[in-house]
Amino acid sequence: MIPYFIKKCITLLLLLLLVSITVFSVLFVLPGDPAQIMLGINATPESLANLRSELGLDQSFWAQYFQWLAQLVTSQGSRSLNYDMPVNTLIVSRLAVTGPIALLAMVFAVIISLPMGIYAACRQNRPADVSVMFFTQFGLAVPEFWLGILLILFFSVKLGWFAAGGFPGWTVDVWGSFKAILLPAFALGVIRASILTRLTRSSMLEVLREDYIRTARAKGLMERTVIYTHALRNALIPVLTIMGLQLGQLLAGAIIIENVYYLPGLGRLVFNAIGQRDLPVVRDVVLFMAAAVVVVNFIIDLAYAYIDPRVKLK
């Protein structure tokens, strides 16, 4: 376990470094001069030049990159041009919205998909299976923002159970905040559930054909034990991979649903920052999102080794 862990950690660090270089170089070519944006269009050339050298914008690509990296590592962080606050503080406060949404969405996705996938696999090609597969086709076709809008239409406009958008803040109103993220998380969860259901089903079907399942049945184990103890544990490995990918994507990809519900999450932060050319915010948030994907995958990799000891040997 220990050598495997160390090897994985080194890969993680290298990947993070590669991601940081990519993020930095992509945004390096972004048109728009931060100094110009800070000072406005009436700024004199001298004051622009002064601010540029103050921000280090006149230095070379690598000098700027290492300066940025040093700032990140020493946790000084950069400052937002628009909010005039450290980007770290912004990220933490916005993560308090996006994080719970992503987790809750995954909870919904798992609650829906695992039972449905197992159920469908145990009744392959029978009406129950066909209807589950039909439902998942819908989940794949419906855009998540439209599902979000429909949920608002039904639960907020018609029934009046939820606010149509906005976020009161965890410190102000815990229950209200929870209600505010419930619908968006459900919309995100249902869409992910259709992919996970199909995957759980096909993975279960594959495992159920294995010899050891036949052995388990032949020695007289109850069908329930065969399915839940013998088959599910092995079938879960590919499902877990996709779940990890989805969780990472949810942290980065809640942009659209946050716009539907006017939620002050990471996605809205970066979306608005791109529009305002707030380069430090865009750069750090994009790096954070990409790093989140990498780190979640790393955790999933470790989880594999725990669930399936064979993985380490490969």
Add this chain to the structure above:
Amino acid sequence: MKRFFSNLNFTVGFTMSLVVVLAAVLSLVWTPFDADKMNAKNRLQGPSWTHPLGTDQYGRDTLSRVMTGAVSSIIVGLVTVAIGLSLGVLLGLASAYFGKFVDEVIMRISDLLFGFPAVLTAILITSILGPSMINAMLAIGIFYIPVFARLTRAVAMTLWEREFITAARAGGVGEWTITWRHVLPNILSPLLIQGTVQFAVAILAEASLSYLGLGTQPPTASWGRMLNEAQTFMSRAPWMAIFPGLAIAWAVLGFNLLGDGLRDTLDPKMVRMR
């Protein structure tokens, strides 16, 4: 043909996609009303005989706009798949043929593209280049290149090992002719299947970008944009938020099923990935 239509997925998918294509083609010559013409007297009218899907905040006929919106979606689907196919197939073939260093570089770059949050990158690209339909197509199409490159590479690699290729080589056929005459025709069906699926994905992606205001620009009708506008009037005119979304779901479902049907009939061995 009969082989295809005995497959339920294919028949349903084909019919649904055909409706979308017909609506788009019809809208080029005829729509019930002028899709872009504003009429303040008719604002926010509910579904009726004259306006079966109601009207929007400018009094424009929703049915006409849903029909013209299909044109935008189909163009985006076609162009993005074309971008992905042309460059992806080329890179995939190069990867499979040259192997070693070339393969390594192409595959690692595609890994990197896959690892990046797609929505975020598409938003970045469209806002750097400026919001427009063309830039939205570029942003979506870039992500299709590695998809087709990997598929082409995987299929081509096994093909090049096959005996009929060795036989052609032994017969003195040039490498280009082998690629063109023997390799490409054999990877057409997986490409067609994947292309149909990516077409559906593109419709979804364009709708998302347009919803954020980064795709097709007004006054050109686009389903995503219509949903964005609908949100403001949701309590007064709920139909505005329902029909464009239905159109997206219909089109995506149709092309997805078509892809599934093609896979069932053309390639029964192919493992269902999703």
